[in-house]
Amino acid sequence: MPFKTKLFLITVLPLVAVSLLIGGITFLQASRLIEEQTRAVEERILASKRQEIQNIVSLTLTSIGNLIEEEPGGREAAQAEVKRILTQINFGDDGYFFVYSRDGTNLVHPKLPHLIGHKWWDLQDPEGDFVIRNLMAAAEAGGAFHRYVWNKPSANEDAEKLGYAVMLEKWGWMLGTGVYIDDIAREVAMVRADFTENVGQTLLVIFLITMIAILLSLTAVATVSFSEQKFADSKLKDLTNRIVDIQEQERKRVSSELHDSISQLLVSVRYGIEMIHSRAGGSVLLQQQAEKCLRVLDDAIAEVRRISKDLRPSVLDDMGLSAALVSLAKDFESQSGIHVRISADRCRRRLSDKAKTALYRVVQEALTNVARHAQADEVIIDLKAGTHTLSLTIQDNGVGIPVPLRAGGGLGIRNMLERIAAHGGTMTMSRLAMRGTLIRVSMPLGPDEDILDGTAA
Structure with a gap:
């Protein structure tokens, strides 16, 4: 093994080993910290969403409470008025209220009106969750949350939703609403990216320090081989250019030979066969053979000219x-x-x-x-x-x-x-x-x- 290689290994290997050890420990600790922090952020966001939903439901129940309790104009009129109010309540682009009876019949749905009047007790989301059954169970339990997949109106595609349902016992209605939480994944990803960037910067500092030390060691070794490598690259480039030049010269020579020699010979032969064809008036067979030969020669002349042009176009x-x-x-x-x-x-x-x-x-x-x-x-x-x-x-x-x-x-x-x-x-x-x-x-x-x-x- 050359001396410069031994010197390089003795100098660099310990630095690399220590850097890898420090970087590995830092990375493992940081990964655990990132997971803990992102889970905490996700829980805080979900808690905020839950509180937001409960506040909205509480305000809504307050606004329709008198109609439910007093039923002015009779039950049917009060129910119609409650339906009208709930249909008009919207918060954000995708926030709305929905109502189902205990048998799963939809009574109010401002975003998907085709659901109204139909029974959806066995409706499942793309992941197999019985949405209405579970929301009804949450409502019967005194008001609870349930996560499921539902159509997001603003995007017109399925997204995860955090729903909340309560039971209007007097009328046997399940009142529900919810917020879509697909944006939580984006927020968590941003937090994760920030943590990851900080960890990456720490690791970068470690490796930059290591690289500076390695570069100082490499400089002495590289200086010796750089000039030799540069000289070899220059010679290789010159050789490549020379090969290309020789190739083009040879193409030009072969093209010229095909055009000026072979092509002219074929043309001369064609003239001879044309003369035979013109003088073979008494022999139909000879004329046919001459015509066949002329066609073959025309193809050969065209092919020679094509090859000549591909090799080196005279134009x-x-x-x-x-x-x-x-x-x-x-x-x-x-x-x-x-x-x-x-x-x-x-x-x-x-x-x-x-x-x-x-x-x-x-x-x-x-x-x-x-x-x-x-x-x-x-x-x-x-x-x-x-x-x-x-x-x-x-x-x-x-x-x-x-x-x-x-x-x-x-x-x-x-x-x-x-x-x-x-x-x-x-x-x-x-x-x-x-x-x-x-x-x-x-x-x-x-x-x-x-x-x-x-x-x-």
Whole structure:
């Protein structure tokens, strides 16, 4: 084992061990404290809710007490008036009163009027609780609380509710109300988050102290290896760039050979077969064979030209990046059936040939990924040349990249990143909120020698 490694272990390991021990003990004690405090907060909030409900019920009973006791105009008239009053009482967005008879028939419900007049004795909430039975039992017990799940009017969804019911013995009515307590979980979560943040800060201080000590130890070791690592990274980057350059040169050479040699030979053969076809007027079989050969040759010539163009499009060297991207977009649209909208500014001499090639390959790889994985029907390509920076965006309306992108993506994505980084640019990939993937590329431009002009298709 090297001496610097032994020195590093002797220095760092005790610090790490002590820090882990202190941090572990602190974390365990803090976790217990957090649980106790959050339970206490939850109980205080629930107690406040219970008191609030009891106060509301007490005030309501006071307001309708005379009607129940004296029954002015007769029992039916008094009951109708009580129902009217209870229907109009609301507190907050979701606070209301409800009334059930002893057999479970609903008599008052301002938020769910379709319940009125029907018997709900066997009604269960989503968790299997017999809501009306248990509320009736709470009322018969002299007034008590019961927790259940019920529709929350303001959100139109089920939420936990703390209900309270009392019995109006004279009429045999169960009067109930309650408050929704789903907000308690949020409040408790906030309290827990505050405690957790404080604990996290304490642990952070401990580990920061440890890290400072470790960093001081690491500095001596890292200084030795940093220069070597930096030198190796530089050489690796140069090698990667050199491989890319050689690859592009070889692509260009093979493309040229296919276009200038193989393609011309196939065209020459085609001329010969056309001559045979024209002179074989007396032989139908020979003419058919010649036509078949012509079709095969046409397919072969088209395939050779396609391969040549994929390897190195001549339009990139002859007419520049803008025209090459427009041509690539048209070819992709015709081959894949995916509609492409492209707007591309001409950069002229503001980008090096290698940088133009890198941008072309990035667009080519992005379109390949769209065709293979995106399940999209439209791609938008936008190339803009500003005063000092060129920006390229590629957007599709497909299923979008996985989030997070595992291990930095596949080989194709890594190649795209390396190509852009080699020319001082940056590239990001993101999943759109609605649908699709967005690729953004930014690359520095040279001096503004040529004022750009737009080309769109």
